[in-house]
Amino acid sequence: MKPTNTNDPEYFHKVVDCQYACPAHTPVPEYIRLIAAGRYEDAYMVNWESNVFPGILGRTCDRPCEPACRRGRVEDKPVAICRLKRVCADKKADVSARMPKIPRQKNGFKLGLIGAGPSALTVARDLMPLGYEIDLFEATASAGGFMRQQIPSFRLPDEVIDEETGYILDMGVNAHFNTRIESMKELLKEGYDAIFVGSGAPSGRPLPLSGYEIDKGENIQVGVEWLAQVAFDHITEAPVDVIVIGGGNTAMDCCRTAIRLGAKNVKVLIRTPINAMVASPWEIEDALAEGIPILENHNPLEYILKDGKLAAMKFEIIEYSVDDEGREVFTPTGQMETIDCSLVLLAIGQANAFPWIERDIGIEFGDAGLAVVDEVTFQSTNPKVFFGGDAAFGPKNIITAVAQGHAAALSLDMFCNGQDMRDRPEPGTNLISQKMGIHDWSYASMVTEEERHLVPHVNLDEAIHSHKIEVELGFDKDVALEEAERCLNCDVATIFTENKCIECDACVDICPVDCLTFAENDEEAKLRRNLTVPALNLGQDIFVSDHLKTGRVMVKDEDVCLHCGLCAERCPTSAWDMQKFLYISTKAGQQA
Amino acid sequence: MSYKIPTFRHPNLPKNDLGFTSKDYEGAVSTLCAGCGHDSISAAIIEACFEMSIPPHRVAKLSGIGCSSKTPTYFLGNSHGFNSVHGRMPSVATGANMANRDLLYIGVSGDGDTASIGMGQFIHAVRRNVNMVYICENNGVYGLTKGQDSATTDMGSISKKGEPNPLEPIDLCAISLQLGASFVANSFSGDKKQLIPIIKAAILHQGFAFINVISPCVTFNNVPGSTKGYDYIRQHMASTNTVDFVPPADEITTEYDPGTSEQVTMHDGSVINLHKIDDELDIHVRRSALKRIKDYKMEDKVLTGVLFIDEESKEVHETMNTTDVPLRSLTEKELCPGAASLEDINNLHR
DSSP: OOOOOTTSHHHHHHHSHHHHHSTTOOOHHHHHHHHHTTOHHHHHHHHHHHHSOHHHHHHHOOOTHHHHOTHHHHSSSOOOHHHHHHHHHHHOOOOGGGSOOOOSSOOSOEEEEEOOSHHHHHHHHHHGGGTOEEEEEOSSSSSOTHHHHTSOTTTSOHHHHHHHHHHHHTTTOEEETTOOOOOHHHHHTTOOSEEEEOOOOOEEOOOOOBTHHHHTTSSEEEHHHHHHHHHTTSOOOOOSEEEEEOOSHHHHHHHHHHHHTTOSEEEEEOSSOGGGOOSOHHHHHHHHHTTOOEEOSEEEEEEEEETTEEEEEEEEEEEEEEOTTSOEEEEEEEEEEEEEOSEEEEOSOEEOOOTTSOTTSSOOBOTTSOBOBOTTTOBBSSTTEEEOTHHHHSOOOHHHHHHHHHHHHHHHHHHHTTOOTTSOOOOEEEEEEOEEETTEESSOOSOOOOOOOOOOBOOHHHHTTOSSSOSBOOOOHHHHHHHHHTOOOTTEEEEEOGGGOOOOOHHHHHOTTOOEEEEOOOOHHHHHHTSSSOOOOTTSOEEEOOOOTTSOEEEEEOTTOOOOOHHHHHOTTOOEEEEEEEEEOOOTTOOO | OTTSOOSOOOTTOOOOTTSOOGGGGBOSOOOSOTTOHHHHHHHHHHHHHHHTTOOGGGEEEEEOSSHHHHGGGGBOTTSEEEEOSTTOHHHHHHHHHHHOTTSEEEEEEEHHHHHTTTHHHHHHHHHHTOSEEEEEEEOSEETTTTOEEOTTOOTTOBOTTOOBOOSOOOOHHHHHHHTTOSEEEEEETTOHHHHHHHHHHHHHOSSEEEEEEEOOOTTTSOSTTOTTSHHHHHHHEEESEEEEEEOTTSOOOSOOOTTTEEEEEOTTSOEEEEEESOTTOOTTOHHHHHHHHHHHHHTTOEEEEEEEEOTTOOOHHHHHTOOSSOGGGOOHHHHOOOHHHHHHHHHHTO
């Protein structure tokens, strides 16, 4: 193998599993250390720079970082990254003074943003400090989009949304609430330098079985729309018997909201087995903990109405399997089941709809009802119109919308300034040695054996009587410190200098997880097998040094390195050093 | 903080026949200088014992005084240990071995502990052929007392102090051979590929198995003029043979060219394969080994590998005709055989 090029910013970035997995590449270990140090404001700002909504995401993020966490490969459970993020949002003092200054002198460019959800707000956050003038159009009365309308208050209180959307609106965004854009053609005539569409994936999919037409949407409702009605207090109660169809997070939100609105008998029905549900495991756990049964392998057949009013729903039991090509196969068994209900909530996915974008204005549309959008620049086929968030590539999650907002903002800035949007600036990186003394590092190199902490919940009886009481309480400061200490500091990279190494084996002998080997160089597959412990996790890279004095190379398997720094402590010549690698993904206005 | 090592180990760590991983053979974290060759030797002992599935509680590790003699703390943390007086480890090992012949005895010593203060003890353990592994971690310097030349420092070798050593060194391998050691090997801490199989063979050898391991002292004796530094040894190291170890249960599958390899069957049926590099050395002939050590020294080279084996040798228990079992398992029945036995003995002298 050729020597590893550690100057490639992505090499060490990939070692920081959590940050690499995060769509916005938030420097997770960096803010966790700040939380451990009690510097909640600093931790919050590290988050805010990167993911814009730390308080919201600390409660509702899909957490792609946690399954990626190295701790999960070393012991059982990952660090509770998401809940730590919430700690810095909850415990911080006022940070308004630390928000970017908005120039009075504008740069002369005017942008139109459609929708006040996470992606459009991120665009505003990135471009307001650069002097852009921004008009923001929102169909409802307040900012937040998906976060406000479709995540119930018992998971995400309004105050948190108000605060974090407020930081951006207070930058001087011209926000037009209760203003639905009915025609893109008309908007284009307003003379904006560019337009960003962040209107989300607003319509839930209906399930038009027999009986659906007769009900006319009275008691058979699309879940996301019903949740939005609850969020705006247009719906305040639910009937006794409620059926929720679907196995995603929206279904979990629907059933838990229904219970809080007075339903006594809520059931979730899904076509798959429970273990094939798409909802996050913790959402499923929370629903089950509130006594809501999830009935698996039920295929909905028809709505049963009595005297024109919904009375029950008929299902067929099916057998679930996955074929050789990974497709789901549903085999009917012929066994039927009828379940009484007076409200059905449909949570079987969302569909995009852009009836307000005319098809003759240069914006091409593809198959799924979505505009054709460039995956790098987020530009549509009309050069002035950009898309981001769920409106660009279909429903994903908040953190993805934020990441796309950052990327789109960069494109918008480059577009307005006449730069090539494909020639994007490199991410910012920095390596700083953490050595303080012989056995002393400026990070907590000791690896704690503390197990993952559970988040305390409010009393269940209390919780299910209101859809406004937040169920999770968040960590207190002491637990947060203990949880933060579980972080392995994967961003503190092991840096190897070939010409200092005397091949004394000290690092190899001390490494607790046997990830270092002096080996004869070979092709990667063979080298991986010949290590002290074979490097079988192909998802993780191996580091290969240049040739050493004996002709051998140093090989490090990155898979389960604890970043404990013992290799560097036991190295007599400082051929190993522990250096903090900071990776800041590119944002608008940040280029050198 | 290197005084504490994380408890997590690689999840795919292999297990041996006893179901142990190498973690079960580790000791405390070393307090020796970073980069000390002695730590590599500890790691080699750990690996050898792990691979041979030796139950840790069946091992006794013994040492004297010095950097080397601290190392038994850093391996086999679940074994018996005795840290004796300076240079007196051979006597303690002999006594322990007399009392309980069932344990595996691993003695660890250094050049000061063996070739200076303990020389008188060492040579008697050799000539008695005490059944033990004796590892001398030889760095040619008194590290614990800040770097004076030792009895094994080569003439002309320059340590960190800068003065060439004016005295002739003691060659421990040569002395062991002359005193009748039944297994003699020379190795280098920086070459675990050679060292681990040598330790395994020494463990299986019935009798006194001496391994001299050149182990650079990074703090006082790893400078350009030293003949025991990493660079010098790597440049001047020559091997008599490379060693493969085949446990008794495994079939020998590799075909060896009879001219270049030699198989030695150990008492338990396992085999060590010696791939000859030096044709002139006959490892069953004491004189041949002594000659080759001298020859290589003349060429400014350090001869490593297994230098001599006498797999038929009589260890001390056989010579002394002692009991077959450890003393602790003797009961009143054996110790007080009764008046009839006494009468038999008395009759022998009438």
